[in-house]
Amino acid sequence: MQYWLMKSEPDEFSFADLERKGREPWTGVRNYQARNFMRAAQVGDTVLFYHSNCDAPGIAGLATVSKLAFPDPTQFDPKSDYFDPKSQRDEPRWHCIEVSFYKKFKKHVGLETLKATPGLKSMLIMRPGNRLSVTPVTAAEFKQIQKLGN
DNA sequence: GCCAACGTTGGC
DNA sequence: GCCAACGTTGGC
Numbered sequence: 001m002q003y004w005l006m007k008s009e010p011d012e013f014s015f016a017d018l019e020r021k022g023r024e025p026w027t028g029v030r031n032y033q034a035r036n037f038m039r040a041a042q043v044g045d046t047v048l049f050y051h052s053n054c055d056a057p058g059i060a061g062l063a064t065v066s067k068l069a070f071p072d073p074t075q076f077d078p079k080s081d082y083f084d085p086k087s088q089r090d091e092p093r094w095h096c097i098e099v100s101f102y103k104k105f106k107k108h109v110g111l112e113t114l115k116a117t118p119g120l121k122s123m124l125i126m127r128p129g130n131r132l133s134v135t136p137v138t139a140a141e142f143k144q145i146q147k148l149g150n
Numbered sequence: 151g152c153c154a155a156c157g158t159t160g161g162c
Numbered sequence: 163g164c165c166a167a168c169g170t171t172g173g174c
Contacts (some may be wrong), residue, residue: 007171007172009172031157032157033157041172052171052172053171053172053173054172056173057172057173111173127155128169129154129155129156129172130155130156130171131155131156131157131170131171131172133171
């Protein structure tokens with residue numbers, strides 16, 4: 001059982017959107033490190049859903065991984081923003097996972113709260129300039145964040 | 151809108 | 163394989 005933090009811009013796709021839809025294929029990740037983390041994700045892993053690039057950056061709630069990594073269909077779609085002409089169908093460059101809504105936090109855990117919590121200073125998301133949209137979270141970090149949210 | 155950080159690209 | 167230029171991310 002692993003824990004992950006996944007970023008999304010709420011203008012594009014928010015935690016409320018996930019709650020409404022139930023599940024969502026996490027397409028459009030075009031960063032090798034983030035892709036590798038998704039390839040490592042297992043069904044049942046827990047996901048911290050982070051809102052980035054918005055008025056109130058922070059963690060809105062929890063999701064779960066509901067499908068193992070599979071080829072991201074948007075890489076083959078010329079009409080998609082995420083189209084990658086260099087990716088071959090028999091050797092797809094990009095993968096995505098499916099995430100499902102799990103639980104809303106009672107309290108939104110804001111970035112400033114994460115920053116103010118000593119045990120969370122090591123989180124990758126805290127690193128200045130970090131741009132990974134998928135990052136692993138340790139069990140200890142997860143426990144603390146869950147406490148903050150409930 | 152600014153700007154620091156960092157991944158990617160491409161010339162050499 | 164180096165590295166400058168460029169684009170993007172994301173907090174502020």
